[in-house]
Amino acid sequence: MTRGMSDSIARQDPFGLSGVRDHQEYARALARLVEQGRRERCVSLLSESEAYVVAELLGQYAQLDPTSELNQLAATLASRLYSRLGV
Incomplete structure (x- = not known):
């Protein structure tokens, strides 16, 4: 793979989730x-x-299935946002 292609891929997936x-x-x-x-x-x-809207949406998503790993992560992120907002 050429350098240009790898740079392009990195920009499309900067967090390595693909x-x-x-x-x-x-x-x-x-x-x-x-x-x-x-x-x-x-x-x-x-x-x-x-940030408040994102926290609310993450919190609502987390409540759909509290035992799911993704939902637990959503709850954690919502909690961190609320904490930073002072809510």
């Missing part, structure tokens, strides 16, 4: 990204209102 095979592996990959994100410098990407 190779996952199933929901469990996807949930584990996302959980690793959450842990990585805790160590990275914080940058504001959303307004306070947008």
Whole structure:
């Protein structure tokens, strides 16, 4: 593969999630990204209102199946957003 092609692929999948095979592996990959994100410098990407909406949607999704790995991850992310928002 040429350098240009690998750069293009990296831009299309900057978080390395394209190779996952199933929901469990996807949930584990996302959980690793959450842990990585805790160590990275914080940058504001959303307004306070947008962050609140995202937290609400993640919380609602998490309640659909509380035992699912993806739903548990959604609950964790919602909780972190609420905490940062001071809610």
